[in-house]
Amino acid sequence: MTVTVDVEAMLRHVVLEIGDETVQIDQRHSHPPCIGRSAAATARHCIAPGRGGTSGGWSGSLAPMPRDFLDVLNAAADAAVEALAGCTDWGPTGRKPGQYGFDLATDAAATAVLRDGGLRVLSEESGLEAGDRPLAVLDPVDGSTNASRGIRYFATSICVVDGGAPVAAVVHDHGNGERFEAMNGGGAWRDGTRLAREEEQPLRSAVVGINGQAPGWGGWAQVRTLGAAALELCGVADGRLDAYIDFSASGLGSWDYLGGLLVCQEAGVDVVDGTGRDLVTLEHAARRAPVAATPHLLKDVLDAYVRLTGADADRC
Numbered sequence: 001m002t003v004t005v006d007v008e009a010m011l012r013h014v015v016l017e018i019g020d021e022t023v024q025i026d027q028r029h030s031h032p033p034c035i036g037r038s039a040a041a042t043a044r045h046c047i048a049p050g051r052g053g054t055s056g057g058w059s060g061s062l063a064p065m066p067r068d069f070l071d072v073l074n075a076a077a078d079a080a081v082e083a084l085a086g087c088t089d090w091g092p093t094g095r096k097p098g099q100y101g102f103d104l105a106t107d108a109a110a111t112a113v114l115r116d117g118g119l120r121v122l123s124e125e126s127g128l129e130a131g132d133r134p135l136a137v138l139d140p141v142d143g144s145t146n147a148s149r150g151i152r153y154f155a156t157s158i159c160v161v162d163g164g165a166p167v168a169a170v171v172h173d174h175g176n177g178e179r180f181e182a183m184n185g186g187g188a189w190r191d192g193t194r195l196a197r198e199e200e201q202p203l204r205s206a207v208v209g210i211n212g213q214a215p216g217w218g219g220w221a222q223v224r225t226l227g228a229a230a231l232e233l234c235g236v237a238d239g240r241l242d243a244y245i246d247f248s249a250s251g252l253g254s255w256d257y258l259g260g261l262l263v264c265q266e267a268g269v270d271v272v273d274g275t276g277r278d279l280v281t282l283e284h285a286a287r288r289a290p291v292a293a294t295p296h297l298l299k300d301v302l303d304a305y306v307r308l309t310g311a312d313a314d315r316c
Contacts, residue, residue, distance in 0.1 A: 064118070064134065066183040069160040069168035072117030073136070076110040077172040077179065080140060080156040083109035084174060092148075099125065100148050106140035110156065114138065119160065124255045128284050134162040135282060139255035143228030147174070157230035157259035161280060169262040171230045180234045180263045188266035190238055195267035201242045203300040209241045212248030218304030229290070233260025236292045237267035243293035243301045246274070247309070251287030254280070261290065270298045274305045 089101025107125040114121050119136040120129040136158055141147055143154030152175035159169040171180040182188040188195040206220045209232035224241065226232050229252055235241040246252055261271045261279060273279050274289040281288065293301040305311060
């Protein structure tokens with residue numbers, strides 16, 4: 001069956017007339033994911049899905065698809081950007097260590113959009129909401145210490161977990177405005193550029209992102225301690241880093257790494273817990289030690305982790 005579709009898109013509340021598309025419709029519908037694009041690219045190439053959005057959740061009997069979730073996540077990331085831009089409280093809240101006024105302001109703005117989009121939320125700042133809807137795991141400001149000290153390396157990270165697996169993620173870098181997006185089975189992107197790690201570095205030439213204090217030298221060329229796990233994992237996905245290891249004594253919450261984990265996986269980077277635990281945990285108190293590297297490099301990186309920490313060698 002042949003139909004003609006009038007394609008329009010909205011960019012900052014302006015309707016853009018794109019044109020008419022004649023297409024064939026059969027029982028094998030295929031929709032390109034609306035990911036990996038700037039706002040202008042969205043207007044050029046993407047039609048907003050008929051489900052989801054940010055006005056009251058998923059309608060009808062059709063289950064939301066990963067690309068539907070991405071629309072909500074991008075809207076929430078935009079809300080986080082606006083909240084930070086208007087925030088005047090950059091000091092500690094005094095409620096718990098490492099929490100700042102901008103954490104709460106950004107959390108409130110992003111959480112409101114996620115809830116309105118039909119998602120419940122697990123947030124570092126506001127905890128876990130009960131229910132059976134798909135779950136958005138949110139770190140409103142990953143790298144809060146950097147942000148509080150004027151170091152422009154911090155991000156908003158959001159990952160939807162549905163059916164026990166990450167299905168869509170957005171990580172927005174507030175320092176340079178870059179946005180990473182990933183969809184389970186649909187690839188990973190940075191501002192419209194598809195991410196695919198192909199080059200392989202031996203450990204002796206690797207630049208490794210470190211969280212915490214490494215107990216010793218692991219055989220790599222250089223280390224970077226940048227202070228924002230979500231961005232560092234995205235850095236492994238796009239080749240700025242060759243690996244990432246969490247050496248911190250306390251470990252990381254799932255909000256710190258799930259967004260970056262999906263970006264890595266869709267770019268061809270392996271991410272595991274250093275002691276073999278499942279990284280997809282939805283318990284607010286749970287902590288993990290993510291280790292990320294290209295498949296060729298991962299064994300050497302894990303061997304270094306075990307040698308330096310004394311972790312169980314049979315972890316995987």
